Amino acid sequence: MTPENYDMANIEFVIGKSKRDYANILKERYNALKNYADLQLHVHLAVLPERLSKERKYHLIKSAYDFFITELGITPKEIVFGWFASDAEADEIAKSMGLKIIRAHYHLYDRDL
Numbered sequence: 001m002t003p004e005n006y007d008m009a010n011i012e013f014v015i016g017k018s019k020r021d022y023a024n025i026l027k028e029r030y031n032a033l034k035n036y037a038d039l040q041l042h043v044h045l046a047v048l049p050e051r052l053s054k055e056r057k058y059h060l061i062k063s064a065y066d067f068f069i070t071e072l073g074i075t076p077k078e079i080v081f082g083w084f085a086s087d088a089e090a091d092e093i094a095k096s097m098g099l100k101i102i103r104a105h106y107h108l109y110d111r112d113l
Contacts, residue, residue: 002026004063005044005082027071039074041065041099044082049090057090065097078102 003023043064046052068074079099
């Protein structure tokens with residue numbers, strides 16, 4: 001999860017904080033975790049990603065990618081789509097950024113952070 005998924009996270013977890021505060025919390029927690037794990041992208045597009053425009057998919061993926069680089073100093077190599085929901089357009093966008101798409105992964109959920 002990255003700040004770009006703030007709206008979804010706020011609905012699901014009732015964060016009760018601003019997007020900026022949420023971003024700072026994620027940055028703090030991910031910076032602590034990156035010393036112990038190989039952090040990679042986890043981006044929620046939509047349960048039905050084919051309903052999103054290609055531009056929106058690009059924005060969600062690119063914003064998450066940029067957060068990792070600028071805020072965490074990590075250049076992502078892999079992506080796991082939230083709910084395992086992606087489509088050909090999202091896959092193409094991820095691959096154009098040099099990201100390997102992971103279809104199965106260890107489940108450390110956002111609420112565990």
